Amino acid sequence: MTNAATRVAINTGGGDAPGLNAVIHGAVYAARGLGWQIFGIRDGYDGFLEPQNYPDGGLIELRRSTVREISHLGGTILGTTNRGNPFCRPTRQPDGTIKEVDRSDELIEHFRRNRLDALIAVGGDGSLSIAHKLQKKGVCVIGVPKTIDNDLESTILTFGFNTAVSFATECIDRLHSTALSHQRVIVVEVMGRNAGWIALHSGLAARADAILIPEIPYEIEKVAAHLRRKHREGKPYSIVVVAEGAKPVGGDVTVRSHEVGRADRLGGIGETVAAQLQELTGKESRCVVLGHLLRGGSPTAIDRILGLTFGAAAIDALLKGMDGVMVALNPPRIDFVPIQDAIAKLKLVPVHSEFVLVSRALDISFGDAD
Numbered sequence: 001m002t003n004a005a006t007r008v009a010i011n012t013g014g015g016d017a018p019g020l021n022a023v024i025h026g027a028v029y030a031a032r033g034l035g036w037q038i039f040g041i042r043d044g045y046d047g048f049l050e051p052q053n054y055p056d057g058g059l060i061e062l063r064r065s066t067v068r069e070i071s072h073l074g075g076t077i078l079g080t081t082n083r084g085n086p087f088c089r090p091t092r093q094p095d096g097t098i099k100e101v102d103r104s105d106e107l108i109e110h111f112r113r114n115r116l117d118a119l120i121a122v123g124g125d126g127s128l129s130i131a132h133k134l135q136k137k138g139v140c141v142i143g144v145p146k147t148i149d150n151d152l153e154s155t156i157l158t159f160g161f162n163t164a165v166s167f168a169t170e171c172i173d174r175l176h177s178t179a180l181s182h183q184r185v186i187v188v189e190v191m192g193r194n195a196g197w198i199a200l201h202s203g204l205a206a207r208a209d210a211i212l213i214p215e216i217p218y219e220i221e222k223v224a225a226h227l228r229r230k231h232r233e234g235k236p237y238s239i240v241v242v243a244e245g246a247k248p249v250g251g252d253v254t255v256r257s258h259e260v261g262r263a264d265r266l267g268g269i270g271e272t273v274a275a276q277l278q279e280l281t282g283k284e285s286r287c288v289v290l291g292h293l294l295r296g297g298s299p300t301a302i303d304r305i306l307g308l309t310f311g312a313a314a315i316d317a318l319l320k321g322m323d324g325v326m327v328a329l330n331p332p333r334i335d336f337v338p339i340q341d342a343i344a345k346l347k348l349v350p351v352h353s354e355f356v357l358v359s360r361a362l363d364i365s366f367g368d369a370d
Contacts, residue, residue, distance in 0.1 A: 006034070008318065009059070009111070010120040011041035012076040013084060013127035017148045017160030018299035019307035020076040023122050025067045026311025034319065038062050039116070040077070044084035044127075048110035049103055059114060071304055074297045085130055104137060111139060118323075120314045122146050124158075125343050128326065132339045135324045142314045143326035143339045148294055151195035154335075154342040155328035159306040164191070164294040165201045171290055172206035172239060179237040185227065185277050185285040189270030191294050192243045194253075196349045198294065203241035203364065204355060210238070210365040212273065214245040214253070215349045216356075218367025220273065224280035226365035231281070240277065242270050249368075267291070309334060 010027055012020050024040065031038040040060050041047040047058025060066075070077055083090065086107045088100040111119070118140040121131035124147035135141040145152045150161040168190050179186045188208075192198045196213025203211035209230060212218045227238045244266040247253050254269040270287040278285035299307065306329065313327045313334045325336040349356065356366070 006031075006036040006118070006318070007114075007116050008036060008038045008118050008120060008315070009041055009114075009116045010038060010062070010078070010122065011044055011047075012078050012080045012146070013044040013121065013123040013130070014080060014082050014146070015124070015148070016075050016080050016295050017146050017158075018074050018163035018295070018297060019159030019303035020080075020122060020146060021067070021070040021073045022299060022304045022307025023144055023146070023159070023311040023314075024062070024077065025071040026308035027120055027314055028062045028067045028311075029064055030312040030315035032064050034315070036315075039114070043079040044081045045086050045107055045130075046079075046081060046084055048107050049084075049086060049089065051110070071308060072298055074299065082126070085126075087130065087133055104134065108134070108137060108139060118142065118318050120144060120311075124149070125152060125346065128152075128339055128343050132324070132343060135339065140318075140323045141339070142317045142322065143342065144310045144314050145326055145328065145342065148198065149192050149195050150197040151193070151346045151348065152342055153345055153347045154326065154337040156331060157306065157329050159299070159303045159310065160295075161197065162302040162306075163297065163300045164198055165205070166300055167294060167297065168198060168202035168290055169205040171288070171293075172202060172208065172241065175239060175288065176206070176237075179239060182284065183236040185238045185240065185274070185281060185283045187240045187242055187270045187274040187277065187285065187287045189242050189244055189267070189287065189289045189291075191291065192245060193266060194245045194346060194348070196243045196246070199241050199243035199246075200349055200355055200359070204359050204362075206239070206241075207362070208239045208241045208364060209235075210240040210367060211359060212240065212242045212246040212269075212367050213349055214243055214247060215351055216366045216368055217247055217249040217251070219249050220276045220367070221280065222369060223273075223365055223367045224277055226367075227277065227281050227283075230363075231283070238277075238281075238283070240273065242273050244269060246273075
């Protein structure tokens, strides 16, 4: 690619995360500094697959003036979706049924028609898996890791995680006083899907009494026994942090709904745990689900810096002629790793990690021992 001919597209896919706008800001400023053109695709790939739904045709040119004041904002100015997989896109058939159709060739045709040279795909494991497939079909792709769950391999940190943990910690801090006032057990359910990073970090930071994460299957009787002991020792209330993907020994995750074209929607484990603990401890119990509150709001300084850096680094990767790589944080360096390696497996909490060991030393239960 030559500088004069370079036309780059950027899109944001999957769930939103604080720091997405910072990535867009960083990429646009870096690209424009090289004299390149950069365009934003609306709502993941919907801007190309359903252009008739957008007054601007689903593709907008991004200038420095467009993004000058967005890096501190939550959400994404381009929009996003977690139902936009072009390789298995739910499509209504003439008989009214919904069928998953591969529309990737149509997407690539739109890419070529707009004379785009490369795609910066900002997303989590699902979005990056799609990007990897597009790259194998001939699209030049640079991936940027985005997930509040912090569950992507090959990068120490993903933007959005720090903001989510900070807000979850603030919420749990507030719940200590109301739990004490009523001498209740309060269960706080947080996002994270199959990884317990948010639950572990926020639960440790806010000094929960128990933390239940997917990586350590729990026994509710052991959680209850732990809380009863602490009650006997003089603490009249309890805080339990539960990751949405936590599961009991021999059980499975709690699924709130199944939808065509997207991963199962997890949720509901908090209510179950609260009801069980009320019966087993005799303490009135309540459940608070933080849910999408963790995705919203302004990114922390760490997530702004990480987003800006990742966005600019993606342009740098294109400048160096790279393709099929993901930007990764490997302090003190920014690395570029093959996307296929980054999505090969989820980054889960090691059961003997330092933070788990510290939590146990601070008398926090994981439900596997009292």
